[in-house]
Structures are given as structure tokens and as C-alpha cells.
Amino acid sequence: MNSPIMIACAHGTSSVQGAAEVNALRDAIAALRPGLEVREAYVDVQQPDLVDVVASLPPDESAVVVPLLLSVGYHVKVDIARAVKSRPGSLAAAPLGPDQRLAALLDQRLLEAGVTHRDAVILAAAGSSNPNAALSVEELAGQLRELRPNRIVAAYGASAKPSVPDAVAMLREEAEGGAGAGESAGAVDLGGRVVIASYLLAHGYFHDQLAKAGADIVTEPLLPSPVLAEIALERYDAVIALNSDYARPSGDS
Numbered sequence: 673m674n675s676p677i678m679i680a681c682a683h684g685t686s687s688v689q690g691a692a693e694v695n696a697l698r699d700a701i702a703a704l705r706p707g708l709e710v711r712e713a714y715v716d717v718q719q720p721d722l723v724d725v726v727a728s729l730p731p732d733e734s735a736v737v738v739p740l741l742l743s744v745g746y747h748v749k750v751d752i753a754r755a756v757k758s759r760p761g762s763l764a765a766a767p768l769g770p771d772q773r774l775a776a777l778l779d780q781r782l783l784e785a786g787v788t789h790r791d792a793v794i795l796a797a798a799g800s801s802n803p804n805a806a807l808s809v810e811e812l813a814g815q816l817r818e819l820r821p822n823r824i825v826a827a828y829g830a831s832a833k834p835s836v837p838d839a840v841a842m843l844r845e846e847a848e849g850g851a852g853a854g855e856s857a858g859a860v861d862l863g864g865r866v867v868i869a870s871y872l873l874a875h876g877y878f879h880d881q882l883a884k885a886g887a888d889i890v891t892e893p894l895l896p897s898p899v900l901a902e903i904a905l906e907r908y909d910a911v912i913a914l915n916s917d918y919a920r921p922s923g924d925s
Contacts, residue, residue: 676763677709677733678908679725681752682740683798684717685876691718693874693895694740700901713737715751726755726762734761736911738904742769742873742894743808745800763915765907768873770808773899775815778869781891782820790864792823792843794887796836797871798878799828806832812871829878836885840866844886865889873900 680701682694695712702710713725722737729735737756739748748767756762768774782793795816797809806826813826827839834842843866865888872879872893882890894900 674733675708676912677711677729677735678904679711679713679722679735679737680740680904681713681715681722681725681737682718682873683747684714685874686717687874687876687880690874690876690879693893697740697873697895697900697904700898701904704901705905711735715747722751722755723758726759729759729762734763735759736763736765736908738765738908739767740873740900740904741767742774742797742812742871743767743800743805745802745805747800749802749804763911765911767808768900768903768907769871770812770815771903772815773903774871774894775812775819777894777897777899778812778816778871778891779819781894782867782869785867785889785891787822787867787889787891788864789821791867791889792847792864793820793825794836794839794843794866794868795824795826795871796839796868796882796885797826797828799830799832801831809871816869829881836868836882840868840886867891870894 680698685691698710698712702708711725713720713722715722737752739752741747744767752764756764795809795813809826813824817824825839827834827836829836867889868882868885868887869891870879870882870893874893874895879893
């Protein structure tokens with residue numbers, strides 16, 4: 673029995689660079705698992721649309737939709753769930769985050785950007801109207817705090833609060849006030865900078881907006897990194913392990 677098709681479903685972007693980064697992630701997934709069919713799909717902006725991809729699957733093939741997304745939000749709970757429900761033999765995996773390896777990757781991006789322990793860090797996520805998404809981001813922020821002693825706060829590009837610009841303004845105010853508002857959570861060092869850690873998969877609209885938020889430094893997004901392909905395959909394998917009607921992925925012992 674063949675392994676289920678993986679539908680690697682991303683949000684979609686109008687950024688040429690961001691689209692190339694996500695396509696490279698799909699290529700990396702396929703390279704790590706020879707013989708696995710990895711199909712392209714999106715929930716917004718780009719084509720092919722996930723619903724159309726699911727509908728076009730061969731009738732005798734099973735499939736697992738792996739969200740190339742960083743948290744449980746509207747696209748996972750509604751768009752992907754609806755597409756999977758529309759076709760028997762299709763299942764949905766968990767999103768890529770939160771995950772300790774993503775926290776380690778963010779720590780690496782901060783080191784690459786020259787961020788010191790004196791700097792305040794804003795963990796900047798896209799944002800979602802689904803409260804579970806914010807919980808996922810807060811969990812990731814907690815994992816990042818285990819790796820570095822910086823003042824770390826989560827903020828969002830849309831749909832959730834605080835916004836990234838508001839978080840920048842808050843940390844600036846804390847720095848100006850010394851051990852005032854931020855004392856209980858670890859006040860910003862007066863000699864430190866405000867840094868935005870881009871908790872985004874790839875370049876695109878939301879990452880571009882981070883440069884306008886008033887921070888001293890904005891880190892690069894998570895891609896490119898081999899970690900994302902490894903996590904995506906683990907999410908795929910986890911779904912198959914829980915569903916005995918599905919074939920085990922090729923190459924597993």
C-alpha cells in the first residue's frame with residue numbers, strides 16, 4: 673500500500689521571494705522522504721487552492737494535509753478542516769508550531785542579527801482571530817525564554833493584541849521609565865535595543881510590515897532552514913500513526 677499523498681498547504685503570498693522559500697521547503701520535504709508525493713496547495717492569495725487540490729485527488733488515494741503554518745488558527749480550524757471533511761480518505765496534521773526546535777531557530781536568528789541579552793525582544797507572529805493561535809505563540813515565547821534571558825513579549829501583525837507597533841512603543845516607554853512599568857517582568861535595560869524576532873515562515877506582506885514598526889532590528893523569517901521540513905514530516909507521520917487505515921510512510925522501520 674502506498675504512502676498517503678502529503679498536501680503541503682501554505683497560506684500563500686504575493687512575494688516572489690516568499691513563494692520561492694515555501695516551494696523550497698516542499699522540495700526539502702520530498703528530498704528527506706524519497707518516494708513520498710508532496711503536492712502544493714494554499715488557503716489564500718496563491719493557486720492551487722486547497723479545496724481544488726483535495727477534490728482532484730485520485731479516488732483510490734489517501735492524503736494528509738500538512739499545514740505549513742505556525743499555529744492553530746482560522747485557516748487550520750476552518751479552511752483546512754473543511755477541505756479535509758469534504759473528501760473521505762483525507763486527514764489533517766497539526767501545524768508546524770509551537771515546537772522547541774522553532775524556538776531554537778529563533779534563537780539562532782537573534783544571534784545572527786547580533787542581538788545581545790540586554791535587548792528587548794518582540795516575538796512577532798502573523799496573528800489570528802482564533803484565541804488558540806495566541807496560546808501557541810505564547811507557548812513558543814515561553815520556549816524562547818528558556819533559551820535566553822531577554823525581556824520577551826509576544827505581538828501580532830493582525831487580529832490579536834498587542835500589535836507589533838504597540839509592543840515596540842510599550843518597550844520604548846519602559847526603557848525611558850527605567851524600572852517602572854516593566855519591572856515585574858524584567859525591565860528593559862536602558863542600554864538595550866528593541867528587536868523584532870520574526871516568527872513568520874517566509875518573506876511576504878507581514879514580514880515587510882515589521883520593518884515599519886519602529887524597532888532597532890528585525891530578524892529574518894524562519895525559512896530557509898532544514899528544521900521546518902523535519903517538523904512537517906513528523907506532523908505527517910503522527911497522523912498516520914494514529915490512523916491504522918493509512919499506510920506507514922516509506923522508509924519507516
